Amino acid sequence: MSILNQRWVELAAVKRELAERDWFPGTSGNLAIKVNTEPLSFLVTSSGKDKRIETDEDFLLVDGDGAALEETKLTPSAETLLHVEIYTRTNAGCSLHVHTVDNNVISELYGDEGGVAFKGQEIIKAFGLWEEDAVWRIPIIENAAHIPALAADFGQYVKEDSGAVLIRNHGITVWGKDAFEAKKILEACEFLFSYHLKVLSFKQAKSLSLRA
Numbered sequence: 182m183s184i185l186n187q188r189w190v191e192l193a194a195v196k197r198e199l200a201e202r203d204w205f206p207g208t209s210g211n212l213a214i215k216v217n218t219e220p221l222s223f224l225v226t227s228s229g230k231d232k233r234i235e236t237d238e239d240f241l242l243v244d245g246d247g248a249a250l251e252e253t254k255l256t257p258s259a260e261t262l263l264h265v266e267i268y269t270r271t272n273a274g275c276s277l278h279v280h281t282v283d284n285n286v287i288s289e290l291y292g293d294e295g296g297v298a299f300k301g302q303e304i305i306k307a308f309g310l311w312e313e314d315a316v317w318r319i320p321i322i323e324n325a326a327h328i329p330a331l332a333a334d335f336g337q338y339v340k341e342d343s344g345a346v347l348i349r350n351h352g353i354t355v356w357g358k359d360a361f362e363a364k365k366i367l368e369a370c371e372f373l374f375s376y377h378l379k380v381l382s383f384k385q386a387k388s389l390s391l392r393a
Protein backbone atom coordinates (compact mmCIF):
# COMPACT_ATOMS: atom_id res chain seq x y z
CA MET A 182 0.00 0.00 0.00
CA SER A 183 1.38 3.47 -0.83
CA ILE A 184 2.13 5.96 1.97
CA LEU A 185 -0.78 8.05 0.70
CA ASN A 186 -3.18 5.11 0.99
CA GLN A 187 -1.81 4.17 4.42
CA ARG A 188 -2.37 7.69 5.68
CA TRP A 189 -5.87 7.76 4.15
CA VAL A 190 -6.78 4.54 5.99
CA GLU A 191 -5.35 5.90 9.28
CA LEU A 192 -7.24 9.17 9.02
CA ALA A 193 -10.45 7.42 7.98
CA ALA A 194 -10.20 5.23 11.11
CA VAL A 195 -9.81 8.29 13.35
CA LYS A 196 -12.70 10.03 11.60
CA ARG A 197 -14.90 6.94 12.17
CA GLU A 198 -14.05 6.87 15.89
CA LEU A 199 -14.70 10.59 16.38
CA ALA A 200 -17.98 10.24 14.47
CA GLU A 201 -18.99 7.40 16.83
CA ARG A 202 -18.43 9.85 19.68
CA ASP A 203 -20.71 12.33 17.88
CA TRP A 204 -17.96 14.96 17.73
CA PHE A 205 -18.94 16.30 14.26
CA PRO A 206 -22.25 18.13 14.81
CA GLY A 207 -23.63 20.24 11.97
CA THR A 208 -20.79 19.43 9.49
CA SER A 209 -18.25 20.89 11.95
CA GLY A 210 -14.75 19.51 12.40
CA ASN A 211 -11.78 18.85 10.18
CA LEU A 212 -8.92 16.37 10.27
CA ALA A 213 -5.51 16.20 8.65
CA ILE A 214 -2.59 13.80 8.38
CA LYS A 215 0.87 14.46 6.98
CA VAL A 216 1.87 12.47 3.91
CA ASN A 217 5.23 14.03 3.03
CA THR A 218 7.57 16.43 4.85
CA GLU A 219 9.71 17.90 2.08
CA PRO A 220 7.89 19.21 0.15
CA LEU A 221 5.02 19.29 2.63
CA SER A 222 1.81 17.55 1.64
CA PHE A 223 -1.05 16.36 3.80
CA LEU A 224 -4.52 14.90 3.53
CA VAL A 225 -7.29 17.12 4.86
CA THR A 226 -11.04 16.67 5.07
CA SER A 227 -13.17 18.17 2.30
CA SER A 228 -15.07 21.25 3.38
CA GLY A 229 -18.71 21.34 4.37
CA LYS A 230 -19.36 17.61 4.42
CA ASP A 231 -21.09 15.61 7.10
CA LYS A 232 -17.98 14.02 8.62
CA ARG A 233 -20.08 11.20 10.11
CA ILE A 234 -20.54 9.80 6.61
CA GLU A 235 -17.77 7.79 4.99
CA THR A 236 -17.10 8.33 1.29
CA ASP A 237 -14.13 8.14 -1.08
CA GLU A 238 -14.25 11.95 -1.27
CA ASP A 239 -13.64 12.48 2.45
CA PHE A 240 -10.06 13.74 2.06
CA LEU A 241 -7.94 15.51 -0.50
CA LEU A 242 -4.22 16.05 -0.77
CA VAL A 243 -2.97 19.62 -0.28
CA ASP A 244 0.41 21.35 -0.34
CA GLY A 245 2.18 23.55 2.21
CA ASP A 246 -0.07 26.48 1.30
CA GLY A 247 -3.21 24.39 1.76
CA ALA A 248 -3.93 24.26 -1.98
CA ALA A 249 -5.21 21.07 -3.63
CA LEU A 250 -2.42 19.06 -5.26
CA GLU A 251 -4.69 17.22 -7.64
CA GLU A 252 -7.40 18.21 -10.09
CA THR A 253 -10.54 17.93 -7.96
CA LYS A 254 -14.01 19.36 -7.50
CA LEU A 255 -13.49 19.06 -3.73
CA THR A 256 -12.64 22.05 -1.55
CA PRO A 257 -10.13 21.66 1.28
CA SER A 258 -11.46 22.40 4.77
CA ALA A 259 -12.08 26.11 5.34
CA GLU A 260 -9.67 25.76 8.29
CA THR A 261 -6.83 24.13 6.33
CA LEU A 262 -4.52 27.05 7.17
CA LEU A 263 -4.59 26.06 10.84
CA HIS A 264 -3.32 22.61 9.90
CA VAL A 265 -0.68 24.30 7.70
CA GLU A 266 0.54 26.19 10.80
CA ILE A 267 0.99 22.89 12.64
CA TYR A 268 2.92 21.10 9.89
CA THR A 269 5.13 24.07 9.06
CA ARG A 270 6.04 24.81 12.70
CA THR A 271 6.42 21.31 14.17
CA ASN A 272 7.17 17.69 13.34
CA ALA A 273 3.56 16.69 14.07
CA GLY A 274 2.05 14.03 11.83
CA CYS A 275 -1.65 14.43 12.54
CA SER A 276 -4.01 17.26 13.57
CA LEU A 277 -7.65 17.10 14.62
CA HIS A 278 -10.29 19.80 15.10
CA VAL A 279 -13.70 19.19 16.68
CA HIS A 280 -16.55 21.26 18.05
CA THR A 281 -18.14 19.87 21.20
CA VAL A 282 -20.50 21.53 23.67
CA ASP A 283 -17.98 20.90 26.46
CA ASN A 284 -15.01 22.45 24.64
CA ASN A 285 -17.14 25.47 23.67
CA VAL A 286 -18.38 25.99 27.27
CA ILE A 287 -14.84 25.70 28.70
CA SER A 288 -13.55 28.16 26.07
CA GLU A 289 -16.22 30.68 27.07
CA LEU A 290 -15.74 30.19 30.83
CA TYR A 291 -11.96 30.73 30.64
CA GLY A 292 -11.64 32.76 27.42
CA ASP A 293 -11.01 36.06 29.24
CA GLU A 294 -8.08 34.41 31.06
CA GLY A 295 -6.54 33.30 27.77
CA GLY A 296 -6.24 29.70 28.86
CA VAL A 297 -7.35 26.92 31.15
CA ALA A 298 -5.11 24.78 33.37
CA PHE A 299 -5.62 21.29 34.74
CA LYS A 300 -3.66 19.58 37.49
CA GLY A 301 -4.07 16.70 39.93
CA GLN A 302 -5.66 14.50 37.30
CA GLU A 303 -4.19 11.13 36.37
CA ILE A 304 -5.22 11.60 32.72
CA ILE A 305 -2.76 14.44 32.14
CA LYS A 306 -0.16 11.68 31.76
CA ALA A 307 -1.72 11.36 28.29
CA PHE A 308 0.09 14.63 27.48
CA GLY A 309 3.41 13.10 28.50
CA LEU A 310 3.32 14.85 31.92
CA TRP A 311 4.30 12.30 34.54
CA GLU A 312 5.25 14.49 37.54
CA GLU A 313 2.85 14.56 40.50
CA ASP A 314 2.43 18.36 40.39
CA ALA A 315 2.32 18.62 36.57
CA VAL A 316 0.02 21.24 35.05
CA TRP A 317 -1.53 21.00 31.56
CA ARG A 318 -2.45 24.44 30.23
CA ILE A 319 -4.46 24.88 27.07
CA PRO A 320 -4.33 28.35 25.48
CA ILE A 321 -7.64 29.89 24.40
CA ILE A 322 -7.68 32.25 21.42
CA GLU A 323 -10.53 34.42 20.18
CA ASN A 324 -12.45 33.14 17.18
CA ALA A 325 -12.20 35.05 13.88
CA ALA A 326 -14.14 34.69 10.66
CA HIS A 327 -11.07 35.66 8.64
CA ILE A 328 -9.19 32.36 8.56
CA PRO A 329 -5.71 33.75 7.70
CA ALA A 330 -5.99 36.01 10.79
CA LEU A 331 -7.22 33.10 12.92
CA ALA A 332 -4.39 30.90 11.64
CA ALA A 333 -1.78 33.59 12.40
CA ASP A 334 -3.07 33.94 15.97
CA PHE A 335 -3.27 30.17 16.36
CA GLY A 336 0.28 29.72 15.04
CA GLN A 337 1.73 31.65 18.01
CA TYR A 338 0.74 28.74 20.25
CA VAL A 339 2.05 25.98 18.02
CA LYS A 340 5.50 25.40 19.46
CA GLU A 341 5.78 21.73 20.34
CA ASP A 342 5.31 18.57 18.31
CA SER A 343 2.13 17.88 20.25
CA GLY A 344 -0.38 20.25 21.77
CA ALA A 345 -3.86 21.72 21.91
CA VAL A 346 -5.45 25.15 21.42
CA LEU A 347 -9.05 26.11 22.19
CA ILE A 348 -10.75 28.59 19.90
CA ARG A 349 -13.38 30.51 21.85
CA ASN A 350 -16.94 29.40 21.18
CA HIS A 351 -15.67 27.46 18.20
CA GLY A 352 -13.77 24.28 19.07
CA ILE A 353 -10.43 22.67 19.79
CA THR A 354 -7.49 21.82 17.55
CA VAL A 355 -4.98 19.23 18.73
CA TRP A 356 -1.92 17.70 17.14
CA GLY A 357 0.54 14.93 17.81
CA LYS A 358 3.34 12.94 16.23
CA ASP A 359 0.83 10.56 14.62
CA ALA A 360 -2.89 9.77 14.53
CA PHE A 361 -2.70 7.69 17.72
CA GLU A 362 -1.12 10.53 19.70
CA ALA A 363 -3.38 13.25 18.32
CA LYS A 364 -6.49 11.20 19.18
CA LYS A 365 -5.12 10.45 22.66
CA ILE A 366 -4.62 14.18 23.30
CA LEU A 367 -8.09 15.02 22.01
CA GLU A 368 -9.77 12.37 24.15
CA ALA A 369 -7.83 13.44 27.24
CA CYS A 370 -8.77 17.11 26.67
CA GLU A 371 -12.44 16.28 26.26
CA PHE A 372 -12.30 14.05 29.39
CA LEU A 373 -10.88 16.98 31.39
CA PHE A 374 -13.50 19.41 30.03
CA SER A 375 -16.38 17.08 30.82
CA TYR A 376 -15.00 16.28 34.30
CA HIS A 377 -14.44 19.95 35.09
CA LEU A 378 -17.94 21.02 34.01
CA LYS A 379 -19.52 18.19 36.03
CA VAL A 380 -17.57 19.15 39.15
CA LEU A 381 -18.60 22.81 38.74
CA SER A 382 -22.27 21.97 38.37
CA PHE A 383 -22.29 19.49 41.28
CA LYS A 384 -20.50 22.02 43.50
CA GLN A 385 -23.06 24.66 42.60
CA ALA A 386 -25.95 22.27 43.28
CA LYS A 387 -24.37 21.37 46.64
CA SER A 388 -23.95 25.00 47.69
CA LEU A 389 -27.53 25.78 46.67
CA SER A 390 -28.87 22.85 48.67
CA LEU A 391 -26.84 23.88 51.73
CA ARG A 392 -28.35 27.38 51.49
CA ALA A 393 -31.94 26.04 51.24
Ligand SMILES: CSCCC(=O)C(=O)COP(=O)(O)O
Pocket residue numbers: 207208209210211226227228229230257258259260278
Ligand atom coordinates in the same frame (compact mmCIF):
# COMPACT_ATOMS: atom_id res chain seq x y z
C1 LIG B 1 -20.70 24.47 10.55
S1 LIG B 1 -19.10 24.43 11.20
C2 LIG B 1 -18.33 25.90 10.55
C3 LIG B 1 -16.97 25.66 9.95
C4 LIG B 1 -16.08 25.00 10.94
O1 LIG B 1 -15.77 25.60 11.98
C5 LIG B 1 -15.60 23.66 10.76
O2 LIG B 1 -14.94 23.11 11.63
C6 LIG B 1 -15.88 22.87 9.52
O3 LIG B 1 -15.41 23.50 8.39
P1 LIG B 1 -14.92 22.64 7.13
O4 LIG B 1 -14.70 23.63 6.04
O5 LIG B 1 -13.67 21.95 7.57
O6 LIG B 1 -16.00 21.66 6.81
Ligand SMILES: [Zn+2]
Pocket residue numbers: 209210211260278280351352
Ligand atom coordinates in the same frame (compact mmCIF):
# COMPACT_ATOMS: atom_id res chain seq x y z
ZN1 LIG C 1 -14.25 24.56 13.19
